[in-house]
Every structure is written in C-alpha cells, then in structure tokens.
Amino acid sequence: MTVRRVVVIGAGTAGLAAALTLAARGLDVTVVERAERPGGKMREVAIGARGIDSGPTVFTMRWVFDELFAELGETLENHVTLRPLDILARHAWSSGARLDLFADEARSMDAIGDFSGRTDAQGYRAFCADAKKIFDVLKSPFICAPAPSMTALLRSSGFRDLTAIKPFQTMWKALGGYFADPRLQQLFGRYATYCGSSPFLAPATLMLVAHVESAGVWMVEGGMYRLAAALAGLAIERGARIRYGAEVARVITESGEVAAVGLSDGERIAADAVIATADVGAIAQGLFGGEAVKASAGYPEAARSLSAMTWSCVAQARGFPLLRHNVFFSRDYRVEFESLSNQRRMPTEPTVYVCAQDRDDTATTLETAERLFILINAPAIGDRHRFEPAEVEQCAQRTFGVLERCGLSLETRPEMMQVTTPTDFNRLFPGTGGALYGRSSHGWMASFQRPGARTKLPGLFLAGGSAHPGPGVPMAALSGRMAAASVIEDLDSTARSRTTAMPGGMSTR
Numbered sequence: 001m002t003v004r005r006v007v008v009i010g011a012g013t014a015g016l017a018a019a020l021t022l023a024a025r026g027l028d029v030t031v032v033e034r035a036e037r038p039g040g041k042m043r044e045v046a047i048g049a050r051g052i053d054s055g056p057t058v059f060t061m062r063w064v065f066d067e068l069f070a071e072l073g074e075t076l077e078n079h080v081t082l083r084p085l086d087i088l089a090r091h092a093w094s095s096g097a098r099l100d101l102f103a104d105e106a107r108s109m110d111a112i113g114d115f116s117g118r119t120d121a122q123g124y125r126a127f128c129a130d131a132k133k134i135f136d137v138l139k140s141p142f143i144c145a146p147a148p149s150m151t152a153l154l155r156s157s158g159f160r161d162l163t164a165i166k167p168f169q170t171m172w173k174a175l176g177g178y179f180a181d182p183r184l185q186q187l188f189g190r191y192a193t194y195c196g197s198s199p200f201l202a203p204a205t206l207m208l209v210a211h212v213e214s215a216g217v218w219m220v221e222g223g224m225y226r227l228a229a230a231l232a233g234l235a236i237e238r239g240a241r242i243r244y245g246a247e248v249a250r251v252i253t254e255s256g257e258v259a260a261v262g263l264s265d266g267e268r269i270a271a272d273a274v275i276a277t278a279d280v281g282a283i284a285q286g287l288f289g290g291e292a293v294k295a296s297a298g299y300p301e302a303a304r305s306l307s308a309m310t311w312s313c314v315a316q317a318r319g320f321p322l323l324r325h326n327v328f329f330s331r332d333y334r335v336e337f338e339s340l341s342n343q344r345r346m347p348t349e350p351t352v353y354v355c356a357q358d359r360d361d362t363a364t365t366l367e368t369a370e371r372l373f374i375l376i377n378a379p380a381i382g383d384r385h386r387f388e389p390a391e392v393e394q395c396a397q398r399t400f401g402v403l404e405r406c407g408l409s410l411e412t413r414p415e416m417m418q419v420t421t422p423t424d425f426n427r428l429f430p431g432t433g434g435a436l437y438g439r440s441s442h443g444w445m446a447s448f449q450r451p452g453a454r455t456k457l458p459g460l461f462l463a464g465g466s467a468h469p470g471p472g473v474p475m476a477a478l479s480g481r482m483a484a485a486s487v488i489e490d491l492d493s494t495a496r497s498r499t500t501a502m503p504g505g506m507s508t509r
C-alpha cells in the first residue's frame with residue numbers, strides 16, 4: 001500500500017506536534033518552515049553569545065506534552081528538564097505595593113489577605129473554585145474536541161447550563177464580584193491578555209486561564225526554546241523531514257482535492273493532505289492561494305488579537321527583587337486598553353512583563369548583567385504602521401519608566417538589546433499585522449468562531465494558535481494533535497472506500 005504523504009506548513013508548536021503524531025503512525029511527513037529554525041513564536045534571540053527566550057516563557061498544562069510524548073513511548077523528562085515554580089509571579093504597582101501569587105492556593109490567600117484584606121482573600125478562594133469549574137466543564141467537550149461546537153458542549157455530561165461558564169459577562173465585570181481591590185481586578189484581568197484580548201471585552205470564561213496557571217507553571221531548563229528543539233529532534237528521529245528556509249506560497253488542488261503545495265521558489269511537493277499552521281488570517285488573505293482562501297474563514301482586522309513590543313536584553317538590574325516572572329502594572333488599566341483595543345495605539349503607560357531568565361522563584365542577588373525579556377502589549381497594526389525609531393524610543397522610555405516607578409532600574413548597552421515591534425512580528429508571521437494569538441476572544445461567540453481542524457477543502461486541515469482551541473503553547477500542541485488525528489481518520493476512510501471500490505486496494509495517487 002502506498003504510504004500517504006502529508007505536508008505540514010510551519011515548524012511551530014502545532015506543526016511539530018502534528019508531525020510527530022503523523023510520523024509515529026508511519027505517514028510520510030514533510031514539514032515546510034520559512035524560518036531557519038524550529039519553534040515559530042517559541043523563538044530565541046541571541047544577544048552576544050547568550051540565547052534569550054523571546055516568545056512564550058510561561059509553560060503550563062504540561063499534561064498535554066506528557067500525553068504527546070507518552071503516545072510516542074517517550075517521556076517529556078527525557079527530552080527537557082522541567083522545574084515547577086512555587087511562586088507563579090511577582091506583581092508590582094509601585095515601589096511599595098507588591099503581591100506574589102503562589103502555586104499553593106492557601107499561600108496566595110494569605111498573601112492576598114495581607115495585601116487587600118480578608119474579604120478579597122475569600123473572594124480569591126471563590127474565584128479559584130469558579131475558574132476551575134469553568135476549565136473542568138470545558139476541558140473535554142470543548143478544549144480537547146477537534147472543533148468548537150455549541151451542540152457538543154450543551155450535550156456534554158458535566159454541562160449544566162451556559163451561565164456556569166460565564167460567557168455573557170465581561171471578565172472585568174465578573175472580577176469586580178470577587179475582588180473589591182481594583183489592583184486584584186487588574187492582576188486577574190491580565191489573564192485575558194494570554195489570549196491577546198482585553199479584560200474589558202473578553203468573556204469571564206477566560207478566568208479558566210488563571211486556573212491553568214495555578215495548576216502549575218514550570219521552568220524549562222535552558223529555556224522554552226529547548227522544547228521546540230526537542231520536538232523537532234524527535235520528529236526527525238521518527239522519520240519526518242523538516243525543510244527550513246522554505247516558504248509555501250500555494251496549496252495546489254486537483255479535482256477539488258489537495259494534491260500538493262507549491263513553494264515560493266517554484267518547487268512542488270505532492271501531498272495527500274496538508275496541515276496549515278500559519279495564522280488563519282494569513283490563509284484568508286490569500287497567502288496560500290485562492291483554493292485555500294475559499295476553505296478557511298478568516299477574521300476581520302478589527303478582530304485581531306494583541307501584538308506586542310518586546311525587548312530581549314542583557315542588563316544589570318537593580319532596586320527590585322526580580323523573580324522569574326514579574327509584572328509591573330500601569331496605573332489605569334481601562335485607559336491602557338482603551339488605547340490598545342479601541343484606538344489601536346500604543347498606551348501612554350503600559351503594563352510591563354519581565355521574564356528574568358537567570359532567576360527562578362527564589363530571591364537571588366545577581367552581581368552581573370542578566371538575561372531579560374520585557375514585553376508590553378501593542379495593537380496589531382504592524383502591516384499598516386511602521387514603528388519608526390523615535391516611536392520605539394518613546395515606547396521604551398514609557399516602559400522603562402513604569403519599571404523605575406516600581407523600583408527597578410536597568411542598565412544596558414544598545415548592542416545588548418534587541419527590540420521587536422508589531423511590524424517585526426508581522427514580518428515573522430505574515431498576514432497578521434503582528435497579532436500573536438489569532439482572533440481576539442472578544443464577545444461570547446469568539447471562541448466558537450475559531451476554525452476546527454477540518455476545512456471545506458478535502459485534504460486541507462488547520463492547526464495552531466489561531467485555530468481551535470486557541471493560543472498558547474499547550475493549546476497549539478493540542479490543535480496539532482487534533483489535526484493529525486483528523487488527517488489519519490480521513491486518509492484511513494478514503495483508503496477504506498477505495499479498497500471497497502477497487503478490490504486489491506491499489507491507491508490511485
């Protein structure tokens with residue numbers, strides 16, 4: 001019997017997870033990646049001789065990878081070294097106002113009690129219980145399902161009624177019911193940004209992200225990029241080919257079915273199925289040809305999720321006891337998101353995330369310059385707005401100003417810092433404007449509008465952070481696995497129907 005050929009577009013988390021699953025099943029898998037390295041958004045920037053994780057830094061839902069590796073007869077620990085964090089993140093509003101969040105709920109409750117009072121500590125307990133309930137209700141019928149389906153959700157066994165997942169209330173409003181202290185509303189509202197969304201527009205359903213984080217955050221020794229490298233290495237070991245520096249320009253069809261992909265240099269790679277992990281917005285814009293456009297519903301520019309402006313740097317940090325993950329809040333979250341979501345402009349005072357990659361969750365004094373990844377949210381306008389040096393400099397001043405206000409001063413040299421703007425993200429991930437999480441999760445229907453693995457075009461499948469079940473490293477891996485499962489199912493069923501039609505089961509392709 002002919003071995004079925006699958007082309008996977010993109011060697012990011014989703015593409016590599018899909019390739020691994022398919023190669024392990026004996027399919028002929030070619031991953032085509034336009035960048036020179038694996039990882040996609042899980043990328044590493046070199047400053048001098050030091051690599052800095054400059055994409056995802058918070059590793060959660062490790063069970064997704066445990067399952068993926070177990071399916072291959074492997075264990076995750078044999079490929080990357082993980083360490084759970086006791087302190088999830090340190091949050092600061094000024095030099096005197098700081099709050100740590102712990103993996104242990106009781107410790108977080110105590111910390112919140114000291115910070116905001118007893119009532120908010122109890123509010124936190126209720127918040128955790130409700131966030132867990134939302135995750136538990138959605139895990140199997142929605143998150144782990146190959147496509148978003150309201151019907152499947154309503155029919156699922158644990159589902160009582162829609163209000164249990166809080167779809168009709170904004171996250172910000174719901175948080176006001178748990179916390180009287182607006183700083184806590186801001187801290188927990190920030191979880192909406194993990195999906196590139198505004199807490200003022202996203203449904204309270206996204207509280208589940210807080211649950212995911214409190215269920216465990218792990219540090220990957222050597223950086224998150226090690227995970228991408230491990231996935232790519234294992235995919236090759238299992239027989240997949242990865243072609244770096246090769247760009248797919250077209251999905252080619254014959255008789256209304258996928259037959260090949262065409263590369264930008266004219267090469268054609270035949271395929272019985274194609275899994276595209278580029279942003280669905282890019283597919284809808286025609287970056288993979290007309291047939292693919294018809295197959296996939298994109299989303300309008302107004303629905304794009306957030307982009308970011310980031311600084312990967314080696315700097316001497318003073319005045320603030322940095323941990324691995326640190327958040328420095330703006331003084332007015334509503335004004336910040338009014339700029340980001342409504343005016344589509346850089347905020348005058350951003351909230352700043354700092355990942356201190358030479359630190360863990362214990363207080364450490366570092367006498368030498370350390371590796372930092374600094375991120376602020378930005379509107380996804382990278383395809384129609386050029387971030388000129390003066391504007392980037394203004395953003396840097398505002399960003400580093402927030403850090404100074406909270407007591408952190410950074411000393412670095414220009415050659416020790418690399419900035420990435422939404423324009424750069426649009427260049428790295430074309431057709432997105434720099435949006436990093438697909439469509440935003442604004443409004444209660446948004447999560448149902450992400451496409452599932454199957455498309456209208458036979459043989460074309462979608463996966464990745466812009467497809468169902470959504471953005472984030474584990475979610476992208478889940479989508480890759482689900483797309484691979486759909487490919488296997490469909491190729492098996494066409495093989496069966498051909499066998500029935502043609503005794504002897506000869507493939508016609």
Ligand SMILES: Cc1cc2nc3c(=O)[nH]c(=O)nc-3n(C[C@H](O)[C@H](O)[C@H](O)COP(=O)(O)OP(=O)(O)OC[C@H]3O[C@@H](n4cnc5c(N)ncnc54)[C@H](O)[C@@H]3O)c2cc1C
Nearest residue numbers: 010012013014034040041055056057058248464465472473
């Ligand atoms: C700055 C930043 C911080 C983040 N923080 C976190 C975090 O802390 N935790 C977390 O879980 N998630 C985080 N995320 C989100 C997470 O990184 C993504 O959701 C996830 O990595 C997406 O993986 P993917 O495989 O879907 O897409 P991608 O990683 O974008 O992979 C798609 C790949 O397709 C390739 N490609 C596109 N078009 C073509 C073409 N025409 N031909 C060939 N190849 C093509 C691209 O080059 C890319 O490598 C963050 C993202 C960013 C950018």
